[in-house]
Structure formats: C-alpha cells, structure tokens
Amino acid sequence: MDTPQYETDYKLNAKGIILGIQMLFVALGALVLVPLLTGLNPNVALFTAGAGTLLFQIVTKGKVPIFLASSFAFIAPIIYGVQTWGIAGTMCGLMAAGIFYMLLSLLIYYQGSSILHTLLPPIVTGPVIMVIGLILAPVAVFMATGMTGDGSAVLVPRSTSLIVSLTSLGVTLAVTLLGRGMFKLIPILCGIGTGYLVSIPFGLINMQPVIDAAWFAVPSFTYPEWNLEAILFIVPIAIAPAIEHFGDILAIGSVANKDYIKDPGIHRTMLGDGLATSLAALLGGPPNTTYSEVTGAVTLTKVFNPAIMTWAALAAICLAFVGKVGALLQTIPTPVMGGIMLLLFGAITVIGLNTLVRAKEDLTEPRNLAIVSLILIMGIGGMSFSAGAFTIKGIGLAGILGVFLNLVLPGRKKKARKLQ
Numbered sequence: 001m002d003t004p005q006y007e008t009d010y011k012l013n014a015k016g017i018i019l020g021i022q023m024l025f026v027a028l029g030a031l032v033l034v035p036l037l038t039g040l041n042p043n044v045a046l047f048t049a050g051a052g053t054l055l056f057q058i059v060t061k062g063k064v065p066i067f068l069a070s071s072f073a074f075i076a077p078i079i080y081g082v083q084t085w086g087i088a089g090t091m092c093g094l095m096a097a098g099i100f101y102m103l104l105s106l107l108i109y110y111q112g113s114s115i116l117h118t119l120l121p122p123i124v125t126g127p128v129i130m131v132i133g134l135i136l137a138p139v140a141v142f143m144a145t146g147m148t149g150d151g152s153a154v155l156v157p158r159s160t161s162l163i164v165s166l167t168s169l170g171v172t173l174a175v176t177l178l179g180r181g182m183f184k185l186i187p188i189l190c191g192i193g194t195g196y197l198v199s200i201p202f203g204l205i206n207m208q209p210v211i212d213a214a215w216f217a218v219p220s221f222t223y224p225e226w227n228l229e230a231i232l233f234i235v236p237i238a239i240a241p242a243i244e245h246f247g248d249i250l251a252i253g254s255v256a257n258k259d260y261i262k263d264p265g266i267h268r269t270m271l272g273d274g275l276a277t278s279l280a281a282l283l284g285g286p287p288n289t290t291y292s293e294v295t296g297a298v299t300l301t302k303v304f305n306p307a308i309m310t311w312a313a314l315a316a317i318c319l320a321f322v323g324k325v326g327a328l329l330q331t332i333p334t335p336v337m338g339g340i341m342l343l344l345f346g347a348i349t350v351i352g353l354n355t356l357v358r359a360k361e362d363l364t365e366p367r368n369l370a371i372v373s374l375i376l377i378m379g380i381g382g383m384s385f386s387a388g389a390f391t392i393k394g395i396g397l398a399g400i401l402g403v404f405l406n407l408v409l410p411g412r413k414k415k416a417r418k419l420q
Helices: 014-038 042-059 072-111 114-119 122-135 137-144 158-178 181-185 187-199 208-212 228-256 261-283 292-301 307-320 323-329 334-359 366-381 394-408
Strands: 068-070 288-290 384-387 390-393
Touching: 014 042, 014 068, 014 072, 014 187, 014 307, 014 334, 042 068, 042 261, 042 288, 042 307, 042 323, 068 261, 072 114, 072 122, 072 228, 072 261, 072 334, 072 394, 114 228, 122 137, 122 228, 122 334, 122 366, 122 394, 137 158, 137 334, 158 181, 158 187, 158 334, 181 187, 187 334, 208 323, 228 261, 228 288, 228 292, 228 390, 228 394, 261 288, 366 394, 384 394, 390 394
Parallel strands: none
Antiparallel strands: 068 288, 384 390
16 A cells, blocks of 8 residues: 655656546546536536635645535525526625635634634534425425426436436445445446436437537636625525535544644635635536545545645546536436435435534424524425515525524523534
8 A cells, every 4th residue: 555645746747647537536426416406517517626626725725635516505596596596696696605605714713713613503504404405305306207306397207217216326325335445435426327327228318419519618607697686595505514614624634634724724724615616606617615525535545645636626627628528417317317316415414414413412402492493494394584675585594594593592502612
C-alpha cells in the first residue's frame, strides 16, 4: 500500500491526474443526478462543480481534500422554482443562498463556531432535513411508475416502469450493502447504469440526440434574473445544508487526521461553499456542497493531497465542454431516475432523523415536541403564508419556523453546546 500523501503537491504527473479522474468518477453519479431531476443542464453542473471546487481551494488555501458539487438538499426548491419562476428566477434565489453562507461565515469568524448550534441546533435542522426528503416522496413514486414528476402525464407504461425502476433501485441497494472497494462508493452510478441497460430492450432509449450533439460545445449557461419571491423562498432552505457542512468538514478532518475547523478554519470552508454556490447560480448550475462520496474515496485510497481535487475539478470542467456527454445523460429514462429517487429521498429523511437521534434530545419534552411537530406538519402539509405577492410554504416555511420557535419558546438552554 502506498504511503499516505498529506501535503499539497501540484506536481504534474500521471498518477495524480488518474487519481483526480477517479475522484470525479466517484462523485459523477450524484453530481449529475441533481440537474437531471430538476431540469438544469448537466454540462453546466459539471462546469460549476469544477469551478466551484477550484474557488473553494483558493479560499481555503488548498488545504482541504474535498470536492464540491450539486446539493441534494435543494432538489425540491429547484423543481418548484423552475416550474414557478423559470431557471433564471430560481438562480436568483440560489445566488442569495450562497450569499447567506458568506454572511454565516462572517458570523462564525466573529462569534466562533458555537453560534451555529445556537441558531441551528439539531432540534431545528433534523426535522427540516426530514421535510426535504418527505416532501419529495410523491415525485419519486410518480417517476418510478413512469409519470412526470407532478403526476400529470404518463411517459412510460406502469408495468414497464416498475421493472426498470425497481431494477435500478435493487442494484443501488445491492452495491450499497454488498459492494467492496470503489464499487461501494458509486452505488448511484451502478444503479443508473444497470437501469439504462435494462431500458434498452423496452425501447426507452433514444440515441438520436447523442448522434446530433457536437463533440465540443460550450455549456448552455443561464444567468439569474432578479426575483425577490425566489430569494425569500430558497434562502431558508440553506439552513439545513449549513449545519451539514460542519459535519462534512469534521468527517474529512477525521479521515485525514487534521483539524480543518481550526486550519484553514470553518469560516473559510463555509465562505468557500458560499462563493461556489453563488458562482454556480450565476451560470445556471445547482448549489455546491461538500461530497461524502469523495470523502469515502479519500478514506479508501489514503491520498489526502488536496491537489488531487484540483485534477478532479479540471477533469469536470473539461468534460463539461463535451456536448455528447450532456446529450447522453439526458437520454436516461424517467423510471431509472425514479428508482434511484425512491432510495435517495428516503435517505435524506433518515439523515434528518439521525440528526435528532445523535443529539439525544427528549422529543417528548414539550418544547422539543412543539418545535419538531410544527416543522414537520406545516412543512409537509402545505401550510403557506402570504403577504401581497409574497408567499412562503414548504421547506422554506419549515426552516424559518424552526429557527423562530427555537429562539422564542421558553426553556432554551442558556449555554450553547460547543460543536466538536
């Protein structure tokens, strides 16, 4: 086994480039899943993931071996936003979410990391994450049974859809539970690939767009348009990923045996996320976040050299300009994506539940019971509040409500538990 590489080394060599491409391969399935589910351009997502990772490395002084790409937490709001305000209007809201992270990084810099627990304790973030997963459940079921995400039209016969979607789901589960080595890190990619192959005999694959697409093509960037409603809807959703970011940095620090909370500092990593997210929104890509799949790959390869992520980022940018890649990704049938979503959205819900479990809070205690129950019921049940043209509901309402209740309800712990 090779000696672990800890120091940043940008020396041009075949081994480093191959390891970087391998890291991109690990992230690829999840990376392109978000744009394919939300109607965004996968080539743009590849470009913004690469550019965002490079920007993150600049901000963090090239010290953290981590890759940034499409955030699952924003799937539901992007779907809703694209349907309501179009891609340009939605990008305005996503850019504001990035600015929110930047402001949060300043707050952390001046107040310390414990401010995260004061504003966003597990009793708030846990149920908000659960709402994100549960509110998407109907979309997953509709697509797995061959319908559009809103269930308004049938795209593929139900019986055929179930064969394809459940095959995709089954392979993803099998690789997750039984996979070894690198395979264990790419269950989504394995599930999509198998589902794609199973779709061919059913005539669900149309390769004409791939044939027609150019080999070299500039990604179809979409620039944001001012939309206050989108900002007020999407920014509260950034609450949950903000606290998840802290966990991601702790995880990669544990793997590399370094304290990235102190050096380069959680304020810098949060700032890097914010700048990368705003950059992605500026070009029409999904928000960026740190990827746990890549952390797993770092654990397996024992290569902690952050320069590897530079090569992964450059590979993503190069791939973004291959027109046939985006065209091929967009030929993936709806049932294939639906099968993956059945597991993915359930997993998001479980992450939220696990946040509450790890916090060891007594959920039957009246204060906790009130916060959790109101977040879940109002978020999932469709409660909305309007003032003129402004309306807030769903995940955005759940996030704001959770923060508000935690701050105003009596019985809040006087001393914020320091994050460790």
